Amino acid sequence: MTTSAATSSATPRAVLETRGVSRTFGVVRALRDVSLTLRAGEVHGLVGENGAGKSTLIKVLTGFHQPDTGALTLDGKSVTFDSPRGAQNAGVCAVYQEINLIPERSVADNIFLCHEPKRFGVLVDRKRMLERAAEIVQRYRLSVDPAARLGSLGLGAQQMVSLARGVSLGARVLILDEPTSALSSAEVDVLFDVVDRLRAEGIALLFVSHRLSECYRLCDRFTVMRDGAVVRTGTPEELPRAALIAAMLGRESSGEHAWTERSGSADTADAAPALAVDRLQWGNRVRDVSLKVARKEIVGLAGLLGSGRTETFKTIFGAQKADAGDVDIAGRALTHATPARSIARGLAFLSEDRRSEGIFPRLSVGENIVASLLPRISRFGFISRAKEAQVVREAIERLGIKTAGPNALITTLSGGNQQKALIARCLSTQPTVLLLDDPTRGIDVGAKEEVHRVVQELARDGLAVVVTSSEMEELLALTDRLVVLNEGATQGGMPTAGANPDDVLAVLAGDANDSRDVSATRDVGATRNPAGADKA
Amino acid sequence: MAINLETNEERLSPSTPPQAPQSPRSPQSTNPGGGGAWRTVLREHSVYFALAALVVFNLIVTPGFSNPFAARSLLFEAAPIVLIALGQNLAIATRGIDLSVGSVMALASASVAVFLPYGIGPALVGSVAVGALVGLWNGFLVAVLAIDPLISGLALLVAARGLAQALLGGSRVNLPDAPAFDLLGAGTVGPVPIIMLIALALAAVVAFVVRRTTFGRYAILVGASRGAAFLAGIPVRRTLFLVYAVSGTLAGLAGLFASSRLGASDPNYVGVNFELDAIAASVIGGTPLSGGRISIVGAVFGVLLLQVLDASFIMNNISFTYAQILKAVFIVVALYLQRSGA
Amino acid sequence: MANVTSSNADPTAAPAANRRAQLIALVQSRGAIAMLVVVALIAGGVFPDFLRPSNLADIVSNSAFLGLVAVGQSLVIILGGFDLSVGSMVGLGTVIAAYAAPYGWGAAMLAPVAAGFVIGIGNGLLIARARMAPFIVTLAALLGLKGLALVLASQDLLIANPGFFTRIANGSIFGISNLIWVLVVVYGLGAVLLNHTRFGAAIFAIGGNEEAARMLGVRVERVKVLAYGLSGALAGLSGALLASHLDSGLSAAGTGYELQSIAAAVIGGVLLTGGVGTMAGPLAGVLLLGVIDNVINQVGTLSPYYQNLASGAFLLAAVIVQTVLTGRRGAARAGGGKAARRSAAAPARS
Amino acid sequence: ASAYAQDSGAQKVQSNSNETCTIAKPGGKKLSDMVVGFSQSENEQNPFRATETASVRAAAKAAGVKRLLYTNANANQAKQVADIESMINQGAEALIVAPNDSTGLQPAFAQARAKGIPVVTIDRQTAGTVCDDFITFLGSDFYKQGERAAKALADATGGKAVIAEIQGGYGNTVESQRTDGFANGLKAYPNMKIAAAQTANWSTTEAQKVMEQILLAHPDVNAVYTHADTMTVGAITALRQAGKLKGVTIVSIDGTKEIVNGIAQGTVAADVETNPRFGPLAFKSLEDYLAGKPVPQKQIMDDALFDKTNAKQSLAAGKVY
Ligand SMILES: Nc1ncnc2c1ncn2[C@@H]1O[C@H](COP(=O)(O)OP(=O)(O)OP(=O)(O)O)[C@@H](O)[C@H]1O
Ligand SMILES: Nc1ncnc2c1ncn2[C@@H]1O[C@H](COP(=O)(O)OP(=O)(O)OP(=O)(O)O)[C@@H](O)[C@H]1O
Ligand SMILES: [Mg+2]
Numbered sequence A: 001m002t003t004s005a006a007t008s009s010a011t012p013r014a015v016l017e018t019r020g021v022s023r024t025f026g027v028v029r030a031l032r033d034v035s036l037t038l039r040a041g042e043v044h045g046l047v048g049e050n051g052a053g054k055s056t057l058i059k060v061l062t063g064f065h066q067p068d069t070g071a072l073t074l075d076g077k078s079v080t081f082d083s084p085r086g087a088q089n090a091g092v093c094a095v096y097q098e099i100n101l102i103p104e105r106s107v108a109d110n111i112f113l114c115h116e117p118k119r120f121g122v123l124v125d126r127k128r129m130l131e132r133a134a135e136i137v138q139r140y141r142l143s144v145d146p147a148a149r150l151g152s153l154g155l156g157a158q159q160m161v162s163l164a165r166g167v168s169l170g171a172r173v174l175i176l177d178e179p180t181s182a183l184s185s186a187e188v189d190v191l192f193d194v195v196d197r198l199r200a201e202g203i204a205l206l207f208v209s210h211r212l213s214e215c216y217r218l219c220d221r222f223t224v225m226r227d228g229a230v231v232r233t234g235t236p237e238e239l240p241r242a243a244l245i246a247a248m249l250g251r252e253s254s255g256e257h258a259w260t261e262r263s264g265s266a267d268t269a270d271a272a273p274a275l276a277v278d279r280l281q282w283g284n285r286v287r288d289v290s291l292k293v294a295r296k297e298i299v300g301l302a303g304l305l306g307s308g309r310t311e312t313f314k315t316i317f318g319a320q321k322a323d324a325g326d327v328d329i330a331g332r333a334l335t336h337a338t339p340a341r342s343i344a345r346g347l348a349f350l351s352e353d354r355r356s357e358g359i360f361p362r363l364s365v366g367e368n369i370v371a372s373l374l375p376r377i378s379r380f381g382f383i384s385r386a387k388e389a390q391v392v393r394e395a396i397e398r399l400g401i402k403t404a405g406p407n408a409l410i411t412t413l414s415g416g417n418q419q420k421a422l423i424a425r426c427l428s429t430q431p432t433v434l435l436l437d438d439p440t441r442g443i444d445v446g447a448k449e450e451v452h453r454v455v456q457e458l459a460r461d462g463l464a465v466v467v468t469s470s471e472m473e474e475l476l477a478l479t480d481r482l483v484v485l486n487e488g489a490t491q492g493g494m495p496t497a498g499a500n501p502d503d504v505l506a507v508l509a510g511d512a513n514d515s516r517d518v519s520a521t522r523d524v525g526a527t528r529n530p531a532g533a534d535k536a
Numbered sequence B: 001m002a003i004n005l006e007t008n009e010e011r012l013s014p015s016t017p018p019q020a021p022q023s024p025r026s027p028q029s030t031n032p033g034g035g036g037a038w039r040t041v042l043r044e045h046s047v048y049f050a051l052a053a054l055v056v057f058n059l060i061v062t063p064g065f066s067n068p069f070a071a072r073s074l075l076f077e078a079a080p081i082v083l084i085a086l087g088q089n090l091a092i093a094t095r096g097i098d099l100s101v102g103s104v105m106a107l108a109s110a111s112v113a114v115f116l117p118y119g120i121g122p123a124l125v126g127s128v129a130v131g132a133l134v135g136l137w138n139g140f141l142v143a144v145l146a147i148d149p150l151i152s153g154l155a156l157l158v159a160a161r162g163l164a165q166a167l168l169g170g171s172r173v174n175l176p177d178a179p180a181f182d183l184l185g186a187g188t189v190g191p192v193p194i195i196m197l198i199a200l201a202l203a204a205v206v207a208f209v210v211r212r213t214t215f216g217r218y219a220i221l222v223g224a225s226r227g228a229a230f231l232a233g234i235p236v237r238r239t240l241f242l243v244y245a246v247s248g249t250l251a252g253l254a255g256l257f258a259s260s261r262l263g264a265s266d267p268n269y270v271g272v273n274f275e276l277d278a279i280a281a282s283v284i285g286g287t288p289l290s291g292g293r294i295s296i297v298g299a300v301f302g303v304l305l306l307q308v309l310d311a312s313f314i315m316n317n318i319s320f321t322y323a324q325i326l327k328a329v330f331i332v333v334a335l336y337l338q339r340s341g342a
Numbered sequence C: 001m002a003n004v005t006s007s008n009a010d011p012t013a014a015p016a017a018n019r020r021a022q023l024i025a026l027v028q029s030r031g032a033i034a035m036l037v038v039v040a041l042i043a044g045g046v047f048p049d050f051l052r053p054s055n056l057a058d059i060v061s062n063s064a065f066l067g068l069v070a071v072g073q074s075l076v077i078i079l080g081g082f083d084l085s086v087g088s089m090v091g092l093g094t095v096i097a098a099y100a101a102p103y104g105w106g107a108a109m110l111a112p113v114a115a116g117f118v119i120g121i122g123n124g125l126l127i128a129r130a131r132m133a134p135f136i137v138t139l140a141a142l143l144g145l146k147g148l149a150l151v152l153a154s155q156d157l158l159i160a161n162p163g164f165f166t167r168i169a170n171g172s173i174f175g176i177s178n179l180i181w182v183l184v185v186v187y188g189l190g191a192v193l194l195n196h197t198r199f200g201a202a203i204f205a206i207g208g209n210e211e212a213a214r215m216l217g218v219r220v221e222r223v224k225v226l227a228y229g230l231s232g233a234l235a236g237l238s239g240a241l242l243a244s245h246l247d248s249g250l251s252a253a254g255t256g257y258e259l260q261s262i263a264a265a266v267i268g269g270v271l272l273t274g275g276v277g278t279m280a281g282p283l284a285g286v287l288l289l290g291v292i293d294n295v296i297n298q299v300g301t302l303s304p305y306y307q308n309l310a311s312g313a314f315l316l317a318a319v320i321v322q323t324v325l326t327g328r329r330g331a332a333r334a335g336g337g338k339a340a341r342r343s344a345a346a347p348a349r350s
Numbered sequence D: 001a002s003a004y005a006q007d008s009g010a011q012k013v014q015s016n017s018n019e020t021c022t023i024a025k026p027g028g029k030k031l032s033d034m035v036v037g038f039s040q041s042e043n044e045q046n047p048f049r050a051t052e053t054a055s056v057r058a059a060a061k062a063a064g065v066k067r068l069l070y071t072n073a074n075a076n077q078a079k080q081v082a083d084i085e086s087m088i089n090q091g092a093e094a095l096i097v098a099p100n101d102s103t104g105l106q107p108a109f110a111q112a113r114a115k116g117i118p119v120v121t122i123d124r125q126t127a128g129t130v131c132d133d134f135i136t137f138l139g140s141d142f143y144k145q146g147e148r149a150a151k152a153l154a155d156a157t158g159g160k161a162v163i164a165e166i167q168g169g170y171g172n173t174v175e176s177q178r179t180d181g182f183a184n185g186l187k188a189y190p191n192m193k194i195a196a197a198q199t200a201n202w203s204t205t206e207a208q209k210v211m212e213q214i215l216l217a218h219p220d221v222n223a224v225y226t227h228a229d230t231m232t233v234g235a236i237t238a239l240r241q242a243g244k245l246k247g248v249t250i251v252s253i254d255g256t257k258e259i260v261n262g263i264a265q266g267t268v269a270a271d272v273e274t275n276p277r278f279g280p281l282a283f284k285s286l287e288d289y290l291a292g293k294p295v296p297q298k299q300i301m302d303d304a305l306f307d308k309t310n311a312k313q314s315l316a317a318g319k320v321y
């Protein structure tokens, strides 16, 4: 693993600094007196709980928000960025937490938006743009077609495009806000490779992640934020894992990897499994999926980026109409599935795309939580206020959602708390089968623990759970067994007890080698041997 | 898979960044300072203040405005617009729009004459039913065929008026003297027209439906995020279908009211440009065009505001040309004040 | 739109899905043109006079006024907005041209364009800076500009010294009406602007995702203001040409153009949700509307009420065909059905 | 010339201009082998327009033309130009045009002239060179109508009144001439004052609302002048609802059945006729022209004034429409 080899001796030059930055939104003090220094050739890790103010700080650095007080200096000179454009022109670029690209435009268009190569001074040189995009895409081993519509790519691929853009802009300061949250481990390796190279080129990097192992793998220095303020800074040596977590949470924690081991108490003896999927097909993305989940069992759906996990969930759930195959819930066939019918039959689904398929912006936390439950808390179409309030209150309590109250707008919550509200929505219908697509995406250590606790409790209470995660370790710790998905087809499974990530990758790699998909092979190759992949 | 749907669809409305909601419900959005608080109140209730100010202005300046008949006459004009504003509000809450309402009024008005030979009862019921039919068709286009409501409404706006005119050969047909038409057209309780009472009662029903029923909540959820609503198991299509059907039905009723008031079926002039008034009233009343929120009381007051505005121009004998400019300026300023300071 | 396959793409990757996606994209962008050809051929079969070159030329040249407006309207719709003020702006444009005509043809041409640009900028500022809804801002402008036109010209204004100005719209070069030349040039420039300039890329970006565009460094406000300015200027130009064509300033001219231009854009495959569109599509849409009017005239006996009914029905039919063919239907269910399949069918990774 | 079905409501010409137009070389073409085009300007929502079109259609049949083409510009000037061009493309050899506006038909006239197509303009005057652009104009004098309305109102009120004027749609010559003519007519009567003048866009519905609100602001109004019968209908409804129908004197323009009926019943004082039956005279003018006879450049109609002296007879004789 690459670490801060060249940087420990002399302190490198400071590039971008903030001094005493504060920012409030109404009564929320998102940032208080934050000072931060980004140095050339250094990866600076920014960690903190959900809602600690990381994304807000980044938006201040890139000119999206103006600080209420405090100042920015770039190369020792005081600067103000009045827009992301201004920051971009000064060489400060960001890959934002929520992917912010244009789905209807091509990959190349997205990479070169606002700095397109030109012809005759005014016209965009499309040919050169595509060529250069192809170059960049190849250099960073992104397996995407530069002419493809961005929206046709998976979230992970879009994240990589976002990164490619930052690089192509020739940024001197590159900010990555949870860039890995949508990536599979193979993709993460490619990303880290890129980051290492950029560091070597003397670029100042800011890295935000809730995956502490990644932070330790990559960062030269940490800043820990809590409640909008900087509480600690230091090198990885000065801040070992336990200290870091304590600083983040403001208390001791059981530790990031203290996943409770599963006891393996699945009701496999049951006559009918809680969920049985047989040879499910949908277009060319879900080609042949079969799986069985018993009550009290937690099954992980493992696969590389774009292997069809999301599509599998959506097809089971009836959000898209299956072309072939059967879904049985507790032995009874689920026909003509639609989300409403599936929910009525005891399914619940959490989308990975919180922003466009999860939250109802403009509505309150409470209204968000009860959205799926309305038929059950109403009589003759009239909603019972009392029941609604009770459900919301219990949900907020049970999941520990940090909100000013049930009537606060969902958009004022931090990402992690929004996610918890959505999990609460899934649970509100008292499902028997839970389909969770990357439920811990972008949520902090503490919240993750809580989500795990909740999921495991639910399983203990008799639910069947199918879950994906872009973090292999998490998946192994959380689940009883894995079902491996490759190119839209299930390829058997493996129990998780005692397994480690490399075992899973081996399974994936083996399968991938059989198929003709070169990219999958290459990705896995990259995981195991970055150096070798470089030559490929 | 489209990401960032929410910003993508901010288009109909002020493009507030999603992270900076300016909702009355958000405790964060109220300014902590005491000075800002009353300004926020003023902004959020601007339609009431504006109406009050305009009424006071008219009472002082405009001859004849204090005459109780002035209020009566205003309310007669406003009643049909209140009805179509109700439907419009529902459509807007789902992040849609219903441009067909004015023409549907005309079609309903023509239907009164068409059904008259079968009796007064059939004429009353028939006209509203025709409105409902157009609404159902619009709902079908929007919900099942997924045509953009702006376009389906536009096509119906043109076609429904054509049909109305074709039904009566383009001419206006006088209605016979019948107690039912007299009651609707001239009946009052105190100074308040019966049709206004009916419109207000329906407004109360719609407000209740929006607040307390699943259908109302569905409409708002569908408007707030179509994608999330679908995955949350909300019957998106049924909701959209119903919303436009309700809007059409209310427009049919509005057409009946207008005909009774005129004492005639008039396919040419009933409801002309009323859709625009209804939309403007909704927006002024606090229902943003970007959906996910609704304010029925605000819309009713928005309608009254625009009516009083029109009346103050006519009663002060301000030439139509200048009146139009002033009305435009008024709308822009009213909405600007609602936005700024946030 | 350029759909260049790069060297990176694997030609063997999911060819069937690819073809389907391309087909859909084709229908989206070229469907209106195909529809135009089909309708024209049918009309030609039924009404022998329809296909006369002089008739076709008249249809095109008479479509120029709406056509210019539709260019601006399309830009604004792709950007994610509307411009309801264009119809009134055309009327005001004719009036301004009539006032300016005594100062020469240059003034008569330029003054309406400049006025339209300034008014469009005003709309743009209210929409982009003050963040007001485009629908309401331009609706108010529709009322206000109509009032202004009436104040300036409560009667029809006959252009005092016709001369060269009135020959601009009524003359021809190489036997082709000047109006057709203008139409072709403006659409050509519009296509270049949209597809081959940064401004065009920014318009697509803002319409696709405004927030993202801002974060990616697009000067959202400036682009929006400019786009509305362009829309106003094109409406002004349309008004100037109309004044030249009709020899007069008519405050009522252009009434209804706002909705017709939106209809033309939508028939031409511009998505009302923004971010998607071409220039050729709206042009075909405008011509289609012109053809419909002409066909109704050819029928000759249709009463005007049925004309309304017919054009409403036609608009609907065109949009339904578009929707069904492109499989956009699933969009109502967002995240499910055909819409998702459409994205899945896009070129696979190689 | 009596080949056309005559009815008692047929137009009578009051004054012919002395100047005439004559065809350069009569080609001996007959109406019976010609395609004739009729360009109507506005929607037939108004009885005036409907009667006008019906009259042209009937006269075309009577003249035995090969085919009558018909277009309607829906009040859109640019569309009227396109309409006329499309009729020329369909082989129209003679045109009857009801101009939408007082200007703006130049390009259409130019095309007709280039093809040697004679054009008859009816009801509204429009700019153009007589004999080149069109051979004749048939119609009423709107300014004079306004003056006659003023006089009729003065006669009915004894020269003393507070008047509400309900105007037609703005931006239209008919409206402005009826406004100006009325104002000029009132000059002779110092005690007649216009208290309010508002547009109702030719609409019954709007007229009702406008009248209602004028009455509130000006309770002293005791006379009403409206530019068209369609709007008079709305004004009457408003007056009736306000209980003021008895005390208010109404003068209108057009001569529709409904309003002349009102005169007979005593609700309306007078109605200045605008006769829309242009068909027979228009075809006669074409016929004469083609035959090489001189056609007067202007043929102004002898509009009747309906009042209580002649209302019943006119109704019985079917003079009104
Ligand atoms: N536009 C806004 N309006 C109101 N509150 C806001 C806004 N933006 C952020 N906040 C609040 O500021 C705080 C900091 O949020 P921020 O998004 O910076 O957290 P974060 O550290 O990035 O969290 P996460 O790890 O969940 O992404 C949160 O309480 C959030 O609710
Ligand atoms: N190779 C690809 N070609 C086309 N679309 C793809 C491809 N990979 C991913 N996608 C799109 O990405 C979205 C999510 O992909 P999918 O469900 O296949 O992957 P996943 O295993 O859930 O990956 P992720 O970690 O991104 O969620 C889908 O909408 C899918 O259409
Ligand atoms: Mg964040």
Ligand SMILES: [Mg+2]
Pocket: A309, A310, A311, A352, A437
């Ligand atoms: Mg996924």
